[in-house]
Amino acid sequence: MPSSTVENYLKQIYLMQQGDEALISMGHIAIAMGVVPGTATSMIKTLADSGLVEYEPRGGVRLTTGGRKLALHVLRRHRLVELFLVKVLGLDWSEVHAEAEELEHSISDKVIDRIDDVLGHPSVDPHGDPIPSAKGHVNDRPTMSLANCETETSLRVARVIDQDPAFLQFASRSGLTPGVSVKVESREAVAGAVSVKPQGAKAVTLGTAAAQKILVEPY
């Protein structure tokens, strides 16, 4: 059984990896894991020895099929736990990420399957992130962010990709939660500002950085 450290490295590499070919640098891994670069190098080497990643010295690292399978397994646990905490225990969506970060390593397949049943086999977590299936399949819908989507079109918030509690609280305060219909009223590229009108809430103006974290899809 992989240690939680191993699970965390794999999960992080999966989340950073764009496509199956891409190499992730040691520096990025070290920052993401909160360790010094030397630690990342040595850990990646042991992951490579276990056949979970492909490591190219001074090049970077990518997941093997086995590593990706494990990463998706962890991610499935993480996201099902998040949704469970919100739906069944009534926690706020801004606080469940931190909780799931711990629980994802100690929850058994049996319990996760029961949670999946109780939740009715959901496809996304409270932030709109897709929940991998038990077999490791991910349903990644195509989306655009509020920073680059069309204006004056009927859209729906699909996903909020930032786990910072402060940002999530701001998002729900502004009515920008997954499922909500929104329309981009205007975009001032030069000013780096987007004005958004969520259905049933007042219009809000977002900076580019914030707008990029709100993913939308055609409605």
Added chain:
Amino acid sequence: MPSSTVENYLKQIYLMQQGDEALISMGHIAIAMGVVPGTATSMIKTLADSGLVEYEPRGGVRLTTGGRKLALHVLRRHRLVELFLVKVLGLDWSEVHAEAEELEHSISDKVIDRIDDVLGHPSVDPHGDPIPSAKGHVNDRPTMSLANCETETSLRVARVIDQDPAFLQFASRSGLTPGVSVKVESREAVAGAVSVKPQGAKAVTLGTAAAQKILVEPY
């Protein structure tokens, strides 16, 4: 924050300790923790350095007030998780101990409190073991075992003190689960056998070892 190893040692010492004075021997701790005696000695020394236990070399060990508080905190998490797994996720009482053994270390106070709310502030877990309060108070009702209680008296199963899945499955198959009314029909001290009649089930005969694991209280 104490490591799960520390939490497990403290929990185990609490469970083995009879009364606040009693000393637990290194040998017993080593066996309970599944480590060699030398490991127990050195771990106990570090617990003593942290002020969690009182250690008398070649005498044994007992919890300090701080150690007991921590042990009860872990036990509260363990037992609330057990009950939650049975009541909310529908797991069998024979399998929840193993699951809780892991989850007790990674579940936060916030989540435990919500679980406590959802369950309606229960006082016992699925095996009848008392759930310590958040403040560390335990409501330990006086009980007798089926091996030494009166015969022909109206009793009720209060607690089943064995976490072996096979034994628990046998107990529920025989109708001997917490809350069930039972009557001891006869006891053959010499043969080491007790005949018990649970309400709504056929009479069963138990050996002394098994009978000692079923605790009952006057009805």
Added chain:
DNA sequence: GGCCTCATTTTGACTCCTCAAAATAAAATA
């Protein structure tokens, strides 16, 4: 081409928890 800078890798060390095996103390037995 030579030098500089920055990322990466190496090296040595440390903590936590563990084991194996030798040393020691205490209790039991003769």
Added chain:
DNA sequence: TATTTTATTTTGAGGAGTCAAAATGAGGCC
């Protein structure tokens, strides 16, 4: 009391994961 048994403690070592700091490599710049 002397000896044997048994429990406990010590000692030395190892794996996992980490850091600090020195060494190395690779690309960019003059």
